[in-house]
Amino acid sequence: NELAAFVQGLPKAELHLHIEGTLEPELKLELARRNGISLPYSTPEEIRAAYSFHDLTSFLVGYYDGMNVMRGEEDFYDLALAYLRKASSQGVRYAEIFFDPQAHTSRGVPFPVVVRGLRRALVDGRRLLGIRAELIMCFLRDFSAEYAMATLMEALPFKDWILGVGLDSDERDNPPVKFAAVFARARAEGFFLTMHCDVDQQDTAENLRQVLEVIGVDRIDHGVNVLESPALVSAVLERGIGFTVCPVSNGFVTDGLKALEVKRMLELGLKPTLNSDDPAYFAGKYVADNFVAVAEAGLSRSELVQLARNSFEIAWLPDSARHTFV
Numbered sequence: 102n103e104l105a106a107f108v109q110g111l112p113k114a115e116l117h118l119h120i121e122g123t124l125e126p127e128l129k130l131e132l133a134r135r136n137g138i139s140l141p142y143s144t145p146e147e148i149r150a151a152y153s154f155h156d157l158t159s160f161l162v163g164y165y166d167g168m169n170v171m172r173g174e175e176d177f178y179d180l181a182l183a184y185l186r187k188a189s190s191q192g193v194r195y196a197e198i199f200f201d202p203q204a205h206t207s208r209g210v211p212f213p214v215v216v217r218g219l220r221r222a223l224v225d226g227r228r229l230l231g232i233r234a235e236l237i238m239c240f241l242r243d244f245s246a247e248y249a250m251a252t253l254m255e256a257l258p259f260k261d262w263i264l265g266v267g268l269d270s271d272e273r274d275n276p277p278v279k280f281a282a283v284f285a286r287a288r289a290e291g292f293f294l295t296m297h298c299d300v301d302q303q304d305t306a307e308n309l310r311q312v313l314e315v316i317g318v319d320r321i322d323h324g325v326n327v328l329e330s331p332a333l334v335s336a337v338l339e340r341g342i343g344f345t346v347c348p349v350s351n352g353f354v355t356d357g358l359k360a361l362e363v364k365r366m367l368e369l370g371l372k373p374t375l376n377s378d379d380p381a382y383f384a385g386k387y388v389a390d391n392f393v394a395v396a397e398a399g400l401s402r403s404e405l406v407q408l409a410r411n412s413f414e415i416a417w418l419p420d421s422a423r424h425t426f427v
């Protein structure tokens with residue numbers, strides 16, 4: 102239809118996408134077969150039915166469990182190339198892709214296997230599809246700060262392949278300051294910094310304050326609760342910090358898409374963007390589907406255009422490259 106065609110044709114950057122969250126049921130079955138792992142289901146439909154949850158905690162349980170089929174470099178390669186094909190078909194020109202090395206090293210998959218497989222897919226994606234992409238390494242906030250620091254040290258030999266670092270997983274009782282030393286070191290090593298401030302979590306305002314005042318992030322993942330504090334809004338405006346909002350994801354793990362919050366953020370001059378988060382788990386809705394969802398919830402065409410522009414503006418691209426996409 103006409104809206105879908107309009108959205109597909111907008112050049113977009115995707116900045117909040119967990120590569121492990123793009124594991125579609127068909128690929129999950131294929132990787133299980135490849136690695137001789139038996140699964141309690143045998144069809145994509147059965148897996149889709151099992152991808153069910155009611156909040157962030159229950160989502161994350163199935164999410165980490167699903168990763169068990171990823172073992173070798175080829176598995177990570179296939180996962181990332183499949184995402185790039187899908188993203189490219191939806192008009193994504195550039196992606197900054199999260200990966201969770203600790204979700205793999207904690208079950209015995211070596212760090213270099215993960216990063217080499219992903220990197221090779223990004224190189225081939227550019228060659229085969231013309232889409233550009235970079236990696237952002239996320240630490241799991243429910244693991245210790247020591248494990249995060251050890252992961253950062255393991256990443257240093259691969260520094261040229263990793264644009265920035267982030268923080269994800271369960272926010273409850275794992276505030277940003279827990280990782281202050283890790284992020285200070287990451288900054289000193291030249292990485293860009295971002296952190297999840299998930300929607301409607303415990304202590305959201307305090308966590309937003311910490312990412313701005315203590316960590317000094319370059320961007321905020323989710324972060325729509327910033328609207329609840331005029332002081333936080335001013336701090337963000339002053340620094341030009343962007344937000345990677347994920348409406349369809351919000352629809353699954355909170356009480357709604359937060360589309361009107363996105364509209365309000367635009368009105369205030371903040372820089373929200375739209376992203377798909379974990380599309381394989383959220384009804385297979387990729388980034389263009391998120392644009393369609395907020396349009397259907399009342400955002401105008403010009404607001405969609407602004408959201409797409411914001412994605413290049415807050416991307417961690419050199420200024421020389423920033424304008425080559427639009």
Ligand code: ES4
Binds near residue numbers: 157269271
């Ligand atoms: C995530 Cl929705 C969400 N929240 C926190 N961490 C995550 N990792 C992957 N998806």
Ligand code: ZN
Binds near residue numbers: 117
């Ligand atoms: Zn996320």
